[in-house]
Amino acid sequence: MARRARATAGPLALGTSTSTFTPYDCSASAINNNGQILGGCDDTSSNEHAVLWQNGTPTDLGTFGGPQAEAAGINNLGQVVGFAQTSTDADHGFLWSNGQMTDLGLNFFPAAINDNGQIVANAYDTNTYQGHALLLTPD
Secondary structure: OOOOOOOOOOOOOOOOOOOOEEEEEEEEEEEOOOOOEEEEEEEOOOOEEEEEEEOOEEEEOOOEEEEEEEEEEEOOOOOEEEEEEEOOOOEEEEEEEOOEEEEEEEOEEEEEEOOOOOEEEEEEOOOOOOEEEEEEOOO
């Protein structure tokens, strides 16, 4: 017989900033060993934003000037990967670290990051639409 996990303290609603996000349209997708929670919230125009919750406080990770961003993975250093749109709605991969978003390139979709900073991602050729699995290793 399978065992079920039980919450010992009961569920905890993650906070939102109602001036930025609609309070009823947030989702969590990942957690690291430090309790930092990764997810997304829709703004009042229904655009998704990548959000990092630390101690119950949400932080909007931003975009590259476009309307949306989506977070995909977080490591135990609090580094986040995902993709964000530019002002022309082009999708670019990002690495968010220490409050700064770094552009990883067009049609690049990071999926996860480990504690060594290695990023696994998918990239798509805009001419052939072929997908490629990638591993990025920092210098």
